[in-house]
Amino acid sequence: MILISLLVLGAMFLSACSGGTVVNNWYGLAADAERAYVSAGSFIYAVDLQNGSEVWRYPEKADSKVLFFANPVLTTDGQLLIGSAGAKDHKFISLDPATGKEKWAKVFTGAKGAWVAAPLVMNDRIYVPNTDGFLYVLDLSGNQSADPIDIGGALWSAPVSDGTLIYLSSLDHFLHIIDPVKGVVVSEIDLGGAIPSSPAVNNIGAYAGSFASTIEFIQSNGDHSVLTQTENRVWGSPVLDGETLYYADLNGKVYSFDLASGTENWSVQPDGPVAAGLLIAGGQIYVASEADPTSELGTLVALDLDGKTVWSKEVGGKLYTTPVVSGDLILVAPHQAEVTLAAYDADGKQAWTFTPAK
Numbered sequence: 001m002i003l004i005s006l007l008v009l010g011a012m013f014l015s016a017c018s019g020g021t022v023v024n025n026w027y028g029l030a031a032d033a034e035r036a037y038v039s040a041g042s043f044i045y046a047v048d049l050q051n052g053s054e055v056w057r058y059p060e061k062a063d064s065k066v067l068f069f070a071n072p073v074l075t076t077d078g079q080l081l082i083g084s085a086g087a088k089d090h091k092f093i094s095l096d097p098a099t100g101k102e103k104w105a106k107v108f109t110g111a112k113g114a115w116v117a118a119p120l121v122m123n124d125r126i127y128v129p130n131t132d133g134f135l136y137v138l139d140l141s142g143n144q145s146a147d148p149i150d151i152g153g154a155l156w157s158a159p160v161s162d163g164t165l166i167y168l169s170s171l172d173h174f175l176h177i178i179d180p181v182k183g184v185v186v187s188e189i190d191l192g193g194a195i196p197s198s199p200a201v202n203n204i205g206a207y208a209g210s211f212a213s214t215i216e217f218i219q220s221n222g223d224h225s226v227l228t229q230t231e232n233r234v235w236g237s238p239v240l241d242g243e244t245l246y247y248a249d250l251n252g253k254v255y256s257f258d259l260a261s262g263t264e265n266w267s268v269q270p271d272g273p274v275a276a277g278l279l280i281a282g283g284q285i286y287v288a289s290e291a292d293p294t295s296e297l298g299t300l301v302a303l304d305l306d307g308k309t310v311w312s313k314e315v316g317g318k319l320y321t322t323p324v325v326s327g328d329l330i331l332v333a334p335h336q337a338e339v340t341l342a343a344y345d346a347d348g349k350q351a352w353t354f355t356p357a358k
Contacts, residue, residue, distance in 0.1 A: 028068065
């Protein structure tokens, strides 16, 4: 049985079928060396990593036309990019990460769905998936620089690239391989189940988990094969660390798979269902579980690379957002909790929490 929240599943599949707007979803999260950036419904918050205090929020006042849930994306030219999941104007926005001021904001009247996935910035272009099934192509000033690419199916996950090709998963069961130079889909691979998260990519292909309860390897030419089965559906993105692939399923089982030998290293079940991607940092694997089965509180677990539990902390709420590392801090953004953001060090000590002032 899948133990994940019916609210979240219902929102997902409603959007998958209709391209509709999500009105209640988990938070997006990103960080640089100085600030964390949390997209939390009506606002995007910048939080000081030294003490957890609010640096700025955007917009200054709540606007019923805009909602933010995607992971913000930082660019090398000093932009913070995010799209609105609001139903009115489908605005895509660039902010100054230091001040929260708009650099530009573009209204996409042609887009029929919401922006719930993070964009990919590559070769001075921004590739933005929309729940209407199109991948929009913008320049770094937010202007459309090429025709949208028709993907089909609701797009909920960020595109990823090997430096040449773009890989984009869809809730229509297909992983799409895109040639960004030609602006066309060159391969569509049916994985047998919805793919709600981005694949992991290296220089030979992509590794994707799906609701078919499998991990598949997809070569750049479109050839693919099942690497291994999982006990339950895979929601979060797999993570590559050299020749090792890490992933988790909705039973809460975490797996380590050796790509060189094609065999599983180990699997453990440290806590409840895992919908977030895993984070590998400083020789530890950070697992954000939806909720501890006994306490119904989201839990952040640190494993060593052999799968042994180093520490486990109840954060509160439910954890659907992939943890983010910045310096010595591990950041988590719980859903439906008393806090919006919590920071831990590598030993599991809580550094601070952030709750927005009203």
